[in-house]
Amino acid sequence: MELTVEAGPGGVAVVRMTGRLDLLTASAAKQRLAETVTAGSPRLVVDLAEVAFVDSSGLGALIGGLKAARLGGGDLRIARPAEQARVILGLTTLDRVLKVYASVEEAVAAYAD
């Protein structure tokens, strides 16, 4: 899995992931999310458009990132989840706490509300 962090408008960090977010990659992803918060960007948007598969460990990484972001005074929001990611978020009902947006722009703009 590849992961890049870009500085978006309003100090929001846009985290783009590519590949599978699973048992093999979750730990590194969680660490990068926490590092981004520690570096001063607790407002995260995770773009999942290019993530083909998320498993329970991947969800754990997103929850870990959410906790770090909340403790830092921010939040973690999901943008553009692929169909499989939407299914697993729905099965676990985690879509109640991980807010999902149709685009990165919408997710970033929602921080201004």
Next chain:
Amino acid sequence: MRRPLVEEFVELGATVQHLDTLHAALDRFWAAIALVPPGEGNGTDPAGVGATARHQVSIAVAEVGANIADHGHPTGAAAGTMRLRLRLYRNRIEVIFTDRGLAYVEQPRDATAVADDPLDLPERGRGMVLARIALDELHYRRTASGTNHWRLVKRLPG
């Protein structure tokens, strides 16, 4: 029992690094199902398998496979393998895993509960609960000779 419409079999190393092989087998299985003529299946989709059912089965297979690799064959144990058989029948998808790792021990807590405070959410322990939710049946048994045997069933509409 009727012959399956589609069958895929793979044997892979029971380690996290081999989960690519499991996903490749799933990809081949879904690709083969897409080639089944509509009359052979039981719905409007190829062989009656909709996208949601496909994702649910993939999620369950990945979780059980990850559990076998992560808990059944912990670091330091002798390298083992797992066998995965994916079958499409007219009215269901059936998946069989076998391996000779440690016995599965069910965790009592329900990690799928969504806490009021997200800071209380567990980050681990969701996998097998998720597999159960995604499927219609999930059976486990360990044979007297020490083989773990998993049977996953997803019923198809029709």
